[in-house]
Amino acid sequence: MQSVAESLERLGDLARSATVTQVSTAFADAGHELALVGGPVRDALLGRDVHDLDFTTDARPDRILSIVGPIADAVWDIGRDFGTIGARFGDDTVEITTYRTDSYDGETRKPDVEFGNRLEDDLLRRDFTVNALALRVPEVKLVDPSGGVEHLLSRTITTPSSPEISFGDDPLRMMRAARFTSQLGFTVDEDTRRAMTEMADRIEIVSAERVRDEISKLLVTDRPRDGIELLVETGLADRVIPEIPALRLEMDEHHHHKDVYQHSLTVLDQAIGYEKERHPGSEPDLVLRLAAILHDIGKPATRRLEPGGVVSFYHHDVVGAKLAKRRLTALRFDKATIDAVARLIELHLRFFGYTEGHWTDSAVRRYVRDAGPQLERLHMLTRADVTTRNRRKADRLGFAYDDLEARIRELQEKEELDAVRPDLDGEQVMRILGLRPSREVGDAMRYLLELRLDHGPLGEEEATRRLLAWWSERSAS
Template sequence: MASLTVMDSVASALGRLESLAATAPIARLATAFAAAGQELALVGGPVRDAFLGRPVNDLDFTTSASPDEILEIVKPIASATWEIGREFGTIGARVAGEKVEITTYRADSYSGESRKPTVQFGDTIEGDLVRRDFTVNAMALRLPGLQLVDPAGGVEDLIAQRIVTPASAEISFGDDPLRMMRAARFASQLGFTVDEKTVEAMIALAPRLDIISVERISEELGKLLLTDRPRAGLQLLVDTGLAELVIPELPALKLEIDEHAHHKDVYEHSLTVLEQAIDYEKSRGHSPDLVLRLASLLHDIGKPATKRVEAGGVVSFHHHDVVGAKLAGRRLKALRFDNDTIAAVARLTELHLRFFGYTEAAWTDSAVRRYVRDAGPLLERLHILTRADVTTRNRRKADRLAFAYDDLEHRIAALAEAEGVAALRPDLDGEAIMRVLELRPGREVGEAYRFLLELRLDEGPLGEDEAERRLRAWWAERNA
């Protein structure tokens, strides 16, 4: 029965691949390489995704041609070419409006001290495929003959929904330790299970990750977080010890108990918040957002440092939002994320508890305006993070919090419509302040601007005349 399933899958996938091969960019490349007497095959992700019925986005090819020969073949049919990966045998081109990458067969060797291989070009497609990361990515479709090449049994592993290396995992991960993080990413991206022996190799070889650049590690972590369901991959990183080397604050959360939901530790709570944030992200029509997902994962990392056992055995985590913001900033800086991402994640972490005071007492309009002001351009992300942070099993409590946040969003919308609260600027800008007070640019203008902004937050729009009267009175009192 398994063999029949495999054959059925091959037949349906070949039908999809045949349609793909008929598209203009692939057909033109196939014709050009065949005319030059060179082998060409669609390889890796596109072939895998055809079997899975997933959209094909990237077009990667492998060939018997050398980089010089690739350029000679491709230039007449390409609107642009680039050679940024030439030292690794890769030539990029734009053919029939599509970006493609074509790489000479490879047969690399590794020194064991670096993930960068000694580049060696191979002479067979089978030799090229077995050096790739996982069997499901080690399949190719010869062009133009549409012959499937699968030396490592990738089709069977696709059917079994299994992640396994073509060579032994010890050799594969020893050659390129970044593949261990890629295993976690593909587990989430494809919804597959990582083979048991592959997991054992990840545990044994986790320390090898230290030869990988921080930038490459961060890139893989970002790709994992941007999958539809990153929980499986993150759990694999924690279970294999890789997370201790990449984002140690995550496994540290397993030791803490969430004061809002004693049935879960903070580690499980954080993964649930991430899942729920992704669901809100989708339901509200947003694209995958790395800032939101990092904030969802890291929002409680201040809890280990702030854990206190109060009288009666009650566990508290006072100020874990502020401490967590600092820790998130440090971790993301160490991972060399860009400054905008670092600042946004830290700010969301700092603000994630702000809403819970709303359920304790009715906020004034001034408090609502300040909530919007403090969130700034992160307001929509804060809406999602705050809603996702409710993981209690107590349905009554969950409903109460959801209704309260619905009310807050409605009030923000009403104030935005009535007052333009989304902008939250004083009634007089800097130039008007300088004109009224006869000032030159400087510190005093900033003080006056902040005074008017506080008025705006407390009382709403005043109008230019009233704002000018209040400003003059403040200035006279200040200088009395």
């Protein structure tokens, strides 16, 4: 955390920014309180970039609309029933929410929304003390009823009320605590951690969509390992994504293999490193990170203890792809994400055959064809999967993949490999063979695609000759 003087200066700069000044002046002129709250205040104190602006006020939703409507570039009220009005001012997106003192029935996450009248009461209902901070504007006064600044200084995650009450109100806060360990680099205090462990089963009342969103937010932090380890150690992962803690395979004194759980965390770390190296400044790649942490989830189901102390995991790639598809579907991930992650897991072992013998151009073409739009992610995942401490072996695998990527580039330049197509299209095939649309046309197109993959571009004349020979032989048989 920056110095106290720097933190106060950052808060002052935030309060004096154009959007905050415009909004706070409008509320003051209307006779209402307004305060920046939560993340923007926390991040300003930490010296982090502030993005979206969250405000809270004593004004009710209809009154908020009447104040911001005339001055905002756009306004939306999709969260009106919960007291939230959204607005856009230039490049800034803001949310303004009425003070709330919600109550919960303990059976579901849906609260009885109750509007409040005091800022301090609103802050005390929030998830963690480091988020229960507010900056009154325009007067620039910090409000901290639960010691959030002290916890920022000690880099500690704890709750404003007792963790049992807080997590009872919203069990998803337990997963959010894990996310903040990764996002902020903070440590969850012992009482909060103990409550997470004892109340882990409460997460089961939270919708799959909210759990999915929290897992996604955790994975796109700079160091998701810390949060994943906390989810596993507290038992939360057993209830939301049990395939990860299942990677902690029991070791046998006679059969030895690497720690699959720690290996998977290292693969995730290394995949993030390759992602940042290849695409500096880009948004985090959720698909790659999901594939990295899940790539070996087929191992527990396929582990076999062989004679001589050997351990095998035959077909764990195929099994893992099916398990990942099932879990991500249960978590309500979108189909494109599910298919991409499953494909990467299914293909993540393919490269290791390259080190066992020289691949033909045909084999390289098929590798590219099978990876499709996931090729670059497959490059990063495969490289990240090398976690051996044997420097000679690591170098050999690295050099082999350098060679494979070089060959792919060469074939791409010569053959437009990214868009491998048969040398003839369906209309040409029907004309040459005298066919109408039918299964036979599909068979012919598949034959031509195999030719293209095996031999590269043949040209229309040679492709026609081979097609006629194939059709003649097929017809005779």
